[in-house]
Structure formats: C-alpha cells, structure tokens
Amino acid sequence: MSASIAPVMRVGLYGGAFDPPHRGHVALAQAAVSGLHLDVLHVVPTGQAWHKTRDLSDAKHRLAMARLAFEGVAGVVVDPREIERHGPSYTLVTLDELKRRYPEAQLFLILGQDQAQAFASWWRADQISQLAIICVAARAGFMGETPLIDSIQEPNGPFQPLEMPLVPVSATEIRHAVAARQNVAPLVFEPVARYIDQHHLYQTAR
Numbered sequence: 001m002s003a004s005i006a007p008v009m010r011v012g013l014y015g016g017a018f019d020p021p022h023r024g025h026v027a028l029a030q031a032a033v034s035g036l037h038l039d040v041l042h043v044v045p046t047g048q049a050w051h052k053t054r055d056l057s058d059a060k061h062r063l064a065m066a067r068l069a070f071e072g073v074a075g076v077v078v079d080p081r082e083i084e085r086h087g088p089s090y091t092l093v094t095l096d097e098l099k100r101r102y103p104e105a106q107l108f109l110i111l112g113q114d115q116a117q118a119f120a121s122w123w124r125a126d127q128i129s130q131l132a133i134i135c136v137a138a139r140a141g142f143m144g145e146t147p148l149i150d151s152i153q154e155p156n157g158p159f160q161p162l163e164m165p166l167v168p169v170s171a172t173e174i175r176h177a178v179a180a181r182q183n184v185a186p187l188v189f190e191p192v193a194r195y196i197d198q199h200h201l202y203q204t205a206r
C-alpha cells in the first residue's frame with residue numbers, strides 16, 4: 001500500500017494601507033484566492049508604512065474597515081500582525097513569520113502593478129523573491145502602453161501575472177471624494193462607507 005502525499009498548502013499574503021479598503025482591494029483578494037487556489041489569504045493592513053510620504057489614518061480605523069470590507073470573502077483572514085508589531089512594516093519580516101507558521105506551505109505575495117513597479121526599492125527585495133512567488137495584478141492607470149506581462153518582467157522580477165478584471169479605483173480618489181462630500185458608494189462597500197461617515201474620516205483631502 002503506498003502512502004498518500006498531502007498536497008502542499010498554498011498561503012497568500014496581501015498587504016496594504018487599506019486607507020480605506022475599496023472594491024479594487026476585494027476584487028484582487030478574490031482573484032488571488034480563486035486564481036491561485038489558495039487555502040488561506042492573509043490580508044495584512046500596514047502598521048508603519050516607511051515607504052509612504054503621507055501619514056496613514058489611525059491603524060485601529062484601517063483595521064476595522066478592513067474587517068468590514070473583507071468580511072465573508074472566502075479564504076480571507078484579516079491579520080493585524082503588522083499593526084501589532086513595532087517598527088516599520090517590512091514585508092520580508094511578515095513573510096518570515098508566515099513561513100514559521102506554515103513551514104511546509106508555498107507562499108504567494110499578492111501585489112498590484114504599481115507596487116510591482118516599486119518592488120526594487122523594497123527592503124531586502126531579493127530575499128522576498130526567494131520566500132514567495134510574487135503575483136501581480138494589472139491596475140487601471142498603471143498600464144501605459146506596456147502590457148502587464150512585459151512591464152512586470154523588468155527590471156528585476158520573478159513576477160507572475162495574476163488575472164483580474166481592471167477595477168479603476170484608488171484609496172486616494174476615495175479620500176478626496178469624501179473630503180469633497182461626494183458619493184463614494186460606487187467605490188467602497190456600504191459598511192465601509194458607513195464607518196467612514198460615523199467616524200468622520202477623510203474630512204480633509206490627503
């Protein structure tokens with residue numbers, strides 16, 4: 001009788017400021033879970049975004065909104081580990097932690113195209129690509145004339161494309177729309193819109 005071999009677990013990491021989380025974020029998470037056959041996708045709101053010039057909104061709000069946005073999305077857990085950790089939120093550290101939690105798993109790092117284009121500037125980027133398969137979704141506004149597959153293969157990348165319909169929305173646009181008292185219903189899910197309203201977030205554009 002031959003012993004059966006357990007399939008390798010497939011674990012994803014999808015980090016972001018989620019300030020606020022929007023329909024593009026949820027579409028990307030869904031595309032990752034289904035397209036990559038993930039057993040679990042850790043959605044990790046950033047603690048300290050060393051790479052952003054703007055101060056992020058309070059972590060407690062971003063975490064609460066991420067929980068509302070991703071509630072009920074199959075395969076997703078919202079994971080506060082970067083918010084609970086001290087110091088800058090380096091993705092390599094988070095991947096190391098996930099590797100310790102799932103020692104036998106294949107790890108996948110999920111990015112939108114803008115972050116893939118900035119990837120060379122990340123902390124210890126070369127080590128990240130040894131720990132995880134990096135999967136990149138096309139993002140409206142970042143395509144230019146270059147098809148996704150060409151642009152993500154240079155200058156340094158072992159990137160794989162992640163199929164996803166283009167969702168033309170950004171958190172910046174939402175913060176500006178809220179500050180301008182415009183309707184953000186087409187861009188965020190209703191519980192997130194309600195949270196923004198109840199907590200008076202984004203009253204001035206940043």
Ligand SMILES: Nc1ncnc2c1ncn2[C@@H]1O[C@H](COP(=O)(O)OP(=O)(O)OP(=O)(O)O)[C@@H](O)[C@H]1O
Binds near residue numbers: 139173
């Ligand atoms: N509409 C979208 N389509 C595809 N990927 C997206 C989209 N919005 C965000 N992402 C990806 O999700 C991750 C987290 O993004 P982030 O939380 O910074 O949102 P954002 O909309 O880019 O915010 P901001 O406008 O404040 O920079 C990044 O990898 C980003 O590329």
Ligand SMILES: O=C(O)c1ccc[n+]([C@@H]2O[C@H](COP(=O)([O-])O)[C@@H](O)[C@H]2O)c1
Binds near residue numbers: 051091092122
């Ligand atoms: O580790 C790094 O050096 C690093 C540099 C830039 C971005 N990241 C991560 O990439 C994810 C998406 O970033 P952002 O700015 O689009 O929210 C988020 O989890 C960030 O912490 C990570």
